[in-house]
Amino acid sequence: MLSKIHSFGLKGIDGFLVDxxxxxxxxxxxxxMVGLADTAIKEAKERVRSAIKNSGYNYPLKRITINLAxxxxxxxxxxxxxxxxxxxxxxDANNQIKNFDYSRIKEYVLVGQLSLNGEVKAVKGVLPILxxxxxxxxxxxxxxxxxxxxxxxxxxxxxxxxxSLIEVVEFIAGNLQLKKVELASFMAGExxxxxxxxxxxxxxxxxAKRALEIAxxxxxxxxxxGPPGSGKSMLAKCxxxxxxxxxxxxxxxxxxxxxxxxxxxxxKGIVSSRPFRTPHHSASSVSLTGGGTHSKPGEISLAHNxxxxxxxxxxxxxxSLEMLRQPLEDGVITVARSAxxxxxxxxxxxxxxxxxxxxxxxxxxxxxxKCSPSVRHKYMSRISGPILDRIDLHVEVDDVSFDDLRAxxxxxSSIEIKKRVDRARKIQLQRFKGLKNFSNAKMSVPATKKYCxxxxxxxxxxxxxxxxxxxxARAHDRILKVARTIxxxxxEENILPEHIAEAVAYRTLDRKYI
Amino acid sequence: xxxxxxxxxxxxxxxxxxxxxxxxxxxxxxxxxxKFYLSxxxxxxxxxxxxxxxxxxxxxYFDAYLSRLKExxxxxxxxxxxxxxxxxxxxxxxxxxxxxxxxxxxxxxKAVAMVGTRSPSNYGVIITERFAGELxxxxxxxxxxxxxxxxxxxxxKALEVNGKTIAVLAGGFDKIYPSEHASLFEEIAQKGLVLxxxxxxxxxxxxxxxxxxxxxxxxxxxxLITEAxxxxxxxxxxxxxxxxxxxVYAVPGNITSAKSEGTNKLIASMQGICALNADDIINELxxxxxxxxxxxxxxxESVIVQVLSNGEKIIDEIADITKINIAKxxxxxxxxxxxxxxxxxxxxxxxxx
Numbered sequence: 001m002l003s004k005i006h007s008f009g010l011k012g013i014d015g016f017l018v019d020x021x022x023x024x025x026x027x028x029x030x031x032x033m034v035g036l037a038d039t040a041i042k043e044a045k046e047r048v049r050s051a052i053k054n055s056g057y058n059y060p061l062k063r064i065t066i067n068l069a070x071x072x073x074x075x076x077x078x079x080x081x082x083x084x085x086x087x088x089x090x091x092d093a094n095n096q097i098k099n100f101d102y103s104r105i106k107e108y109v110l111v112g113q114l115s116l117n118g119e120v121k122a123v124k125g126v127l128p129i130l131x132x133x134x135x136x137x138x139x140x141x142x143x144x145x146x147x148x149x150x151x152x153x154x155x156x157x158x159x160x161x162x163x164s165l166i167e168v169v170e171f172i173a174g175n176l177q178l179k180k181v182e183l184a185s186f187m188a189g190e191x192x193x194x195x196x197x198x199x200x201x202x203x204x205x206x207x208a209k210r211a212l213e214i215a216x217x218x219x220x221x222x223x224x225x226g227p228p229g230s231g232k233s234m235l236a237k238c239x240x241x242x243x244x245x246x247x248x249x250x251x252x253x254x255x256x257x258x259x260x261x262x263x264x265x266x267x268k269g270i271v272s273s274r275p276f277r278t279p280h281h282s283a284s285s286v287s288l289t290g291g292g293t294h295s296k297p298g299e300i301s302l303a304h305n306x307x308x309x310x311x312x313x314x315x316x317x318x319x320s321l322e323m324l325r326q327p328l329e330d331g332v333i334t335v336a337r338s339a340x341x342x343x344x345x346x347x348x349x350x351x352x353x354x355x356x357x358x359x360x361x362x363x364x365x366x367x368x369x370k371c372s373p374s375v376r377h378k379y380m381s382r383i384s385g386p387i388l389d390r391i392d393l394h395v396e397v398d399d400v401s402f403d404d405l406r407a408x409x410x411x412x413s414s415i416e417i418k419k420r421v422d423r424a425r426k427i428q429l430q431r432f433k434g435l436k437n438f439s440n441a442k443m444s445v446p447a448t449k450k451y452c453x454x455x456x457x458x459x460x461x462x463x464x465x466x467x468x469x470x471x472x473a474r475a476h477d478r479i480l481k482v483a484r485t486i487x488x489x490x491x492e493e494n495i496l497p498e499h500i501a502e503a504v505a506y507r508t509l510d511r512k513y514i
Numbered sequence: 515x516x517x518x519x520x521x522x523x524x525x526x527x528x529x530x531x532x533x534x535x536x537x538x539x540x541x542x543x544x545x546x547x548x549k550f551y552l553s554x555x556x557x558x559x560x561x562x563x564x565x566x567x568x569x570x571x572x573x574x575y576f577d578a579y580l581s582r583l584k585e586x587x588x589x590x591x592x593x594x595x596x597x598x599x600x601x602x603x604x605x606x607x608x609x610x611x612x613x614x615x616x617x618x619x620x621x622x623x624k625a626v627a628m629v630g631t632r633s634p635s636n637y638g639v640i641i642t643e644r645f646a647g648e649l650x651x652x653x654x655x656x657x658x659x660x661x662x663x664x665x666x667x668x669x670x671k672a673l674e675v676n677g678k679t680i681a682v683l684a685g686g687f688d689k690i691y692p693s694e695h696a697s698l699f700e701e702i703a704q705k706g707l708v709l710x711x712x713x714x715x716x717x718x719x720x721x722x723x724x725x726x727x728x729x730x731x732x733x734x735x736x737x738l739i740t741e742a743x744x745x746x747x748x749x750x751x752x753x754x755x756x757x758x759x760x761x762v763y764a765v766p767g768n769i770t771s772a773k774s775e776g777t778n779k780l781i782a783s784m785q786g787i788c789a790l791n792a793d794d795i796i797n798e799l800x801x802x803x804x805x806x807x808x809x810x811x812x813x814x815e816s817v818i819v820q821v822l823s824n825g826e827k828i829i830d831e832i833a834d835i836t837k838i839n840i841a842k843x844x845x846x847x848x849x850x851x852x853x854x855x856x857x858x859x860x861x862x863x864x865x866x867x
């Protein structure tokens with residue numbers, strides 16, 4: 001007999017329908033699996049046999065052919081186990097289960113991994129599968145119980161969570177009512193406290209804090225330059241605490257990626273705070289961009305809608321840094337491999353830090369730099385022009401003096417700063433209504449022309465700045481965008497000369513840094 | 515062919531000073547190609563190079579060589595020409611010829627050589643800019659060697675205030691060292707003067723640098739060392755200057771700073787005159803300081819200038835003292851910087867410009 005069970009596979013962060021067709025015919029006991037399945041799926045036949053047997057059902061000793069349709073798309077992972085097991089039981093005419101009605105399962109989509117004792121285990125990518133399937137008109141789903149929290153955020157569909165194969169089979173036999181997953185409401189969460197610090201603990205560093213505030217408000221990328229121990233990493237870790245809360249749509253996007261990458265916390269089910277990713281500089285370029293044999297989103301996609309922090313930026317291989325160019329511009333990364341081309345979202349704020357020279361002391365007041373000019377030049381040139389071009393704010397972070405460290409001065413807390421950031425974001429949401437981008441940093445050239453109108457005084461100041469401070473041409477648009485954000489922070493409708501002047505102060509590296 | 519042309523011809527072969535001297539002696543006042551390549555003495559002097567050079571000893575090769583130089587916009591003058599600066603005559607091994615690009619009239623003007631360490635401290639940068647700016651504005655030609663650090667800072671500052679500057683290179687014009695200064699070289703060639711003893715395609719070798727320093731010292735009326743450590747190429751320039759009777763000025767530094775050890779020792783040993791401001795040097799050169807045009811400052815701006823007159827500060831310190839909020843302060847500092855009153859240093863320091 002023939003059975004057909006719906007299941008879903010993953011391509012990038014989107015799901016696609018996979019029909020698991022099982023045919024049982026007489027012949028020598030043998031299982032044949034076709035449809036471009038990878039090793040993990042081929043091993044399923046062993047898991048499925050044990051699971052069926054240990055759940056107390058009969059495993060047909062006949063010739064079994066399993067087809068994963070469409071047969072010409074590569075499939076990977078262990079999420080078809082449940083569908084295959086149910087398919088075999090359904091196709092077995094002599095399964096000896098009372099009231100067994102195959103039609104009860106026909107309109108369901110099944111995903112789940114099986115263990116040998118018949119338990120249904122959690123799988124990666126349930127959220128993106130549910131979202132894609134909903135888009136394709138599927139309404140009913142059976143998923144592993146462990147994935148139920150993640151599924152509870154999708155409305156408009158019926159999701160049933162199961163713990164074992166028995167539950168599914170008993171449901172088909174009409175003996176059991178499956179438990180529906182209740183819809184949960186989304187609450188933007190606190191940033192992960194173990195990782196994120198509050199700005200009130202950072203003494204001094206007023207300019208760096210201000211730069212990060214502007215970055216958070218306008219979605220600008222930041223490069224911090226300073227000697228070792230000046231607090232660059234600490235400042236970066238404080239950054240997520242002043243970012244605006246994730247909206248539900250943003251959270252879903254982030255969760256989709258984290259779910260596919262298997263980085264999702266099943267208990268929480270959804271990523272409710274902006275991600276903060278800190279890949280080490282030894283990270284391979286594939287781990288940064290994503291892709292690979294079992295295509296997986298990389299660090300830059302996991303940082304989607306959040307922050308990517310690159311500590312000691314010049315230490316990263318040149319190749320890895322250059323690959324950030326497309327995502328920094330377009331907010332997506334397209335990974336093309338011979339087998340397939342996948343696009344992952346990668347719209348992140350880049351926070352990078354570096355020393356001013358290899359020894360770290362160039363420009364320091366207290367310590368002497370031992371690097372020769374050519375060494376310093378080489379070090380600076382490890383970050384290419386096109387990458388620098390995409391970083392709007394350069395800020396120098398100096399050593400904090402002992403007096404500053406011990407000072408009792410009250411520093412502003414992140415909550416205060418976040419209020420200003422939220423206000424500036426609101427203005428931008430209003431401005432870019434109906435457009436895809438909603439931050440000043442992502443303004444296109446025409447948008448920059450439209451929204452960054454300069455009056456005579458501003459023009460004059462900008463011209464003087466270019467001539468007297470020898471700024472490079474690439475600084476021009478960056479300055480306008482940053483000035484726009486500063487004006488938004490101040491609640492000004494028009495850009496004023498002082499906003500331009502402040503924006504110019506963050507373009508250190510456009511000048512001669514040697 | 516006269517002696518002037520003959521020396522120009524010799525310049526095509528990058529010969530050492532002593533070889534040229536001997537060849538000129540061997541020519542016995544008769545400067546022809548035939549005399550040159552037929553002379554046994556010349557053959558002995560040139561040794562292994564003789565065959566190569568003898569082959570090229572003809573008018574065609576010489577003309578082609580001169581037109582190649584001309585194409586590149588490179589001029590050449592010899593010790594026989596009127597362009598040859600008087601200042602160089604006092605040098606014992608004065609170069610027989612120099613390649614140049616730019617304005618030769620600078621050679622007859624009052625000049626100050628500014629040299630020092632290749633990796634200056636913030637202090638070194640500030641005072642070099644201050645001295646170079648004031649001296650160049652007063653009309654002194656700033657002479658230096660296009661090297662990293664003090665040299666390039668002095669050149670740049672002189673250009674910035676629309677003053678004149680001469681760069682003496684240790685290699686040929688096609689092989690600018692350090693290569694990062696190629697654009698600076700072009701700018702000086704256009705607005706000032708660049709000189710070298712070497713054919714355009716010759717890269718700077720280690721022993722070229724001390725030789726270059728003798729020209730820097732000789733071309734100047736005053737040598738000013740703004741910052742130099744104990745072991746420094748500056749010592750060589752200083753020794754040449756003392757030999758030629760050029761007064762040596764040194765800017766004192768912190769006695770704890772290794773970077774000022776050289777200049778402090780110069781002053782302590784009384785070889786160098788202590789330079790506390792540009793006025794002494796301007797007087798020594800017989801020039802006059804131009805009166806400064808005063809700029810109108812807002813009250814906040816003058817407060818910042820007041821604060822910075824006590825020495826360089828980072829923005830946090832300025833904010834602490836002035837109590838101006840950071841956003842406002844950022845824009846005030848930039849506008850002061852644009853007016854050229856203050857200067858931003860590596861590490862985020864601000865100082866009076």
